[in-house]
Amino acid sequence: MHASERTRTVIEKIYPSIDCGRFPVKRVTGETVRIQADIFADGHERVRCVLADKPPGIEQWLEREMRFVDNDRWEGRFTVDALGRHAYTIAAWVDHFGGWREGLAKKVKAGLDVALEVLSGAELVEAAARRAAGTAQPAPLGDDPPHYDSALRKREASRLTELAERLANTTIPIGQRIELALSNELRDLAMRYPDRSHETRLEHPLWVTVDRERAGFSSWYEMFPRSASSDPGRHGTFRDCERLLPYVAEMGFDVLYFPPIHPIGVTKRKGRNNRLEPAPDDPGSPWAIGGAEGGHTAIHPELGTQEEFERLVRRAREHGLEIALDIAFQCSPDHPWVTEHPEWFTIRPDGSVQFAENPPKKYEDIYPLNFESEDWENLWRALRDVFLHWIKAGVTIFRVDNPHTKSFPFWEWVIDELKREHPETIFLSEAFTRPKVMYQLAKLGFTQSYTYFTWRNNASEMRAYLEELTTTEAIEFFRPNFWPNTPDILHADLQNGGRPAFVVRLVLAATLSSNYGIYGPAFELLENTPREPGSEEYLDSEKYEIKDWNRDDPKSLRPIITTLNHARKEHSALQRNDTLRFHPTDNPQILAYSKHSPDLESVMLMVVSFDYRYPQSGWLEFGPSKVGVKSTNQYMVYDLLTDQGYRWQDGWNYVELRPADGPVHVFRVIPLGQDDDLGDSSW
């Protein structure tokens, strides 16, 4: 037995609380966190409960009363503003004062004699006065609530004492004392100093990881800097990349992501199209990291110097672009660590280092690190220092290659270590693996995650996947980043679907997910030839050679990409995933979905046909009322891609989607008042 056993309240079924509070939920600055829990006491007692939160670096909990929802469910909200780990917890206690007041009111109404009840109340109020005066127990979650200064407490204590004395003063007529007992003044004052000596608290606080806004809303453009040269055949440089910044920025992207920029190994180097025998001038794969010139903290000499890289980072910022680096923790046979730290690798019985393999496939140009190494602590520190090196150079966004082939505890440790000092850093998990492993990496700290988007290729699959991502607990910790293509993945739909497929996959990525990206210029230039039939590899893949792209090709998707990215910036509905709603259509090829801002100022409706060859038409059910807009049943939908508007009704509306035009609508939804002018000027 211990004293907490006089505790009478229960707090359970807290939402969100990932794996019993083992992992934090995620938010970006400015967002609200809504917390619900079942909270109740034995018997018929009233309970009171507070949600308390504590921003990073702050010592004191800030409490706010929770609101009763229904069926012993309570809710509270707080807003997160500072980057870092934000704590929250709940406390609950039996509300003796409120119970007394409620009982008194009922007895008075029933005409009972309440003289003794009023005296009982005087005792409760006197106790509140003692707490206000600070001579009783302090508020358990912290020090004095900051919003009460001691002078105020003193005044309130003395007023409470005065009220208690009057309640107990039998020379005052009982009617007057009853009125006082039930007064709002007494209620408000007494409730500020509740008896929390037997309150229930959570055993451990829960956590929110608060990221900057770009963690929740970002548009990525991936390119190989070595293909940035303007002279065909010349190795691109960071200087060349500077020249391309306007190209990328004008399309509306905000993250410019480079595959690894480090020296490339020569031993077992892969040739063009992944050939085992490279030609002498084959540049090799940037993911075969490390050579005589250095490893993960060095720069491939042909790209430029550390100074030039840092200058590029600064110049990019001037264009509203952040440079994201690819961190691939694996080594070419020529990486300095292979000789300096052989204990970080797996050594085979003949003394050689174990290369990567997926039996029977061998990847002899790549040595994986051994996370079961006896020297694992130094290995972890060295890997952390790789991030720190590039953070120092101005990089704050990292795309992490194959994180699922490194140990889970390492990621939890390193991301926490890094974000402690650099809470602005963003980590994108490139794990294309089993669903629970992908979720685990997100729980461990990755800010954003690659997804199965690329392989969801019809309306019903896409809807089911998005519902999993946005209507389950996953939305609390897993931030999807949708990619229609990557240097590794040229999906059959793009190979076969032509321009309509590119447009559809682009629109889906950019409107279903607030974070998305493309690998360019392959994407905008509609590159769609696979290495061989059935393969998702590009023919003449940029992974193994330098490409000469005609960025001014008139067939480029630049215009629609620009329009879409502009729409994403302009319409805040597209900057979040939690308001995604699917809407019924009578044609299974057509997917209709909306997003809206919480204030309903921005409502977007997307209509997409998955048929890249033939026109599809049908009816879809939608209206602003479906997302909570009140008292309007007429509205306009305005297609941001075609600059065409339609007047629609709340209910079923007709759509026709033709592949030639790009079988998609990206509608801004504009509710109309009863007597709105529907002339062109209303646009």
Place this chain on the structure above:
Amino acid sequence: MHASERTRTVIEKIYPSIDCGRFPVKRVTGETVRIQADIFADGHERVRCVLADKPPGIEQWLEREMRFVDNDRWEGRFTVDALGRHAYTIAAWVDHFGGWREGLAKKVKAGLDVALEVLSGAELVEAAARRAAGTAQPAPLGDDPPHYDSALRKREASRLTELAERLANTTIPIGQRIELALSNELRDLAMRYPDRSHETRLEHPLWVTVDRERAGFSSWYEMFPRSASSDPGRHGTFRDCERLLPYVAEMGFDVLYFPPIHPIGVTKRKGRNNRLEPAPDDPGSPWAIGGAEGGHTAIHPELGTQEEFERLVRRAREHGLEIALDIAFQCSPDHPWVTEHPEWFTIRPDGSVQFAENPPKKYEDIYPLNFESEDWENLWRALRDVFLHWIKAGVTIFRVDNPHTKSFPFWEWVIDELKREHPETIFLSEAFTRPKVMYQLAKLGFTQSYTYFTWRNNASEMRAYLEELTTTEAIEFFRPNFWPNTPDILHADLQNGGRPAFVVRLVLAATLSSNYGIYGPAFELLENTPREPGSEEYLDSEKYEIKDWNRDDPKSLRPIITTLNHARKEHSALQRNDTLRFHPTDNPQILAYSKHSPDLESVMLMVVSFDYRYPQSGWLEFGPSKVGVKSTNQYMVYDLLTDQGYRWQDGWNYVELRPADGPVHVFRVIPLGQDDDLGDSSW
């Protein structure tokens, strides 16, 4: 950083695990516990995992390998035999040997040179040999697995060493060594000694409360011993109760439950029909506990002596009946504790003890205990000692009155205290309150629980409620006990529905829930007059007076009760709730549901009309295949209430239910082989 950070496996989403393992699940002896969890490692590693369990009082974990289900989900089972708290946990590790063997097989198949791989395997096998010899780390969850004796380990260690040497012996042709490497002998031996040095374990073990079978299957008969007299007007005694044992036992009940048997207070005693002014000979309510003769450990003198009570307990056992006592932790104003321990009560400003109330209602004959008392530890001990007193007298089943008005931590403590020494005790929670409070009491340790059954009065409500109880996590900790009536509850359906309503509610209680009870003889004698219209109280309630029942009334429901209880004992399908399945009907008044034993030997189908006035007919879809019986589409349903059988088809079958006959079927389902004899002899 600490050493466990080389751990690479994750164990999560364990089912069952109530409130993150805070509470145990419940089983009865002989039952199987099926545990599932998501278990995975980083990368493409194979994992192995074990479910370990530990019966009460045993020091050593017993491990069994878990089985892969799908999508990183694993499953294991164990059986519980001993009463008490049974622990279980999970351990998982990367299966390096299995991964090596799988990779080797693929490489061999692809025709690759595997000389080095075979040498790597030799190292793994040599390490397994060291573990077998016991010079490597011990099995982490306990000592040596009990099924390996040390002589066997020694033999296996030396065989593993021999195999490792052969694998490493390059004078042996590689083909032979590959064959050895992939041999079943090596696999089986090496897998017995895995490298678990970096295994993942749960932070805390999880628990099963193992009760005796009656906890899961019981038939209760409630009666007031003071009405047991055979002479009208004379106060019944325990001796009279002895005389009634055959009456109760022959109906097939196994628990005979008495309202409180303690001295009844005289101060503020309630008269007949709950009148405030009692007549001089009014016996008072047994729940107004305590008088000059004693409190919760005393016996009301008119019932008999402690010796007579204990004799009754023994005699009841001879009839297959256990006596259950009602434990109501509240006091009449005359209870000895009121003067001996005023600090256990709430004292009002005038020095009087606070009586029970539900404003504006007052219950001045009842003083509640104050669980926030400063002397709470002595209060708790005194309450525990009440149970111990009656356990010593031979009572092992307690029906606890209004447990939700006592503090939650008290129940968790007292039930644990009592079951530690007396794991055979059964506690039935009489909490008719909000759903989450009722569930909480079950989690805290109550063995069985009263439910909302009485107020679920049509087919769809009943189905929804039962699905909540049997298809959610609730089934792991909440054992329902269904009552068609209690001394406090005469539902309107019984008041108005006549005999058909009594039959329907009886059949529903006895077949939907493996635990059920009736308050008799009021129930079997069809007592159905409320105190006033709209009330659920009985007129001339036995709570306030001694009743003279005509137990031999020919209208009595004794025959059908006897048949039902016999069916419950005979057909094991009715002894559990986890196999409850509802079946479609085309008439919303008709509810059809089945239960089956895990071995499918016993299959029962119930069909019930909720219309107590008019016949109802319709079609219902059922067949033994619906519950897993294979290769039969013809079967008989045999009504145990009417002794009539029908030949049915897998699919839709016609039923007609007439109130006059009792609008219910309790069918035994008998699958028929292709050439079964359908004559009467097949019954």
